[in-house]
Amino acid sequence: MASHTFKLNGERITVEAEDDVRLLWVLRDLLGVTGPKYGCGLGVCQACTSHINGKAFNPCSVPVATIAQDDEITTIEGLPGTVGKELHPMQEAWLDLDVAQCGYCQPGQIMAAVAKVRQAADAGREISDADLDEIRNICRCGTYTRIREAIKAGAKNM
Numbered sequence: 711m712a713s714h715t716f717k718l719n720g721e722r723i724t725v726e727a728e729d730d731v732r733l734l735w736v737l738r739d740l741l742g743v744t745g746p747k748y749g750c751g752l753g754v755c756q757a758c759t760s761h762i763n764g765k766a767f768n769p770c771s772v773p774v775a776t777i778a779q780d781d782e783i784t785t786i787e788g789l790p791g792t793v794g795k796e797l798h799p800m801q802e803a804w805l806d807l808d809v810a811q812c813g814y815c816q817p818g819q820i821m822a823a824v825a826k827v828r829q830a831a832d833a834g835r836e837i838s839d840a841d842l843d844e845i846r847n848i849c850r851c852g853t854y855t856r857i858r859e860a861i862k863a864g865a866k867n868m
Contacts, residue, residue: 716777718743719788729775734758736774737785745786745817746770749848756847759818759825760785766825786817789824793868800824803864811851819847823861827868837865 715724718741727736732751737743737760746769749757753771760769761784762777769783777783789798797805800820810816822845830837842858849857 712775714774714777715779717780717782719784720782720791725774727774730773733769733772733774733777733783737769737783743785743787747814747817749815749818754848755815755818756822757815757818759821759847761821761825764825764828766822784821786821789821798824798864799867800827800861800864802867803860807856807860807863809853809856809860811853815847815849815851819845819849819857822847823857823864824868827861827865830865831868837861 711726712729713724713726714736715722723741725736725740727740734746734748737746738748746758746760748770749755751770753768756768758768758770759766761767763782784792789801790796792798800823804810804816804820826841826845827837830841842861
């Protein structure tokens with residue numbers, strides 16, 4: 711078994727795992743970080759969406775061996791730490807607008823939303839409906855209207 715070191719939610723960690731184990735299983739099964747959910751294992755449903763170096767990615771599709779020592783992985787558990795608060799503004803918007811029904815996809819939805827808002831801000835603009843159309847996370851409960859409203863509300867406070 712190989713040793714893998716990277717930053718997870720602001721803390722440098724080392725974990726022992728075979729190189730081909732997907733990062734999602736390392737996070738959930740070996741490190742106990744259960745916010746990223748397993749949905750498809752192919753990066754299609756995006757229930758596991760997390761951030762690598764500030765950008766959205768799907769750890770279900772990434773072997774742990776591809777994560778470099780200087781990579782920083784942020785999951786929903788570490789998102790508030792990126793703003794130094796108990797909740798990230800996007801999480802607050804989710805609660806204020808009562809977005810979740812079953813809640814299974816919500817961590818991935820929030821992580822995708824934050825990355826998309828940051829991408830728009832980096833381009834010097836506010837998030838647009840076209841940007842929201844690019845978020846492809848699947849919500850089996852169909853709360854897409856509330857998700858879009860929450861993203862817009864959360865973006866105002868980011």
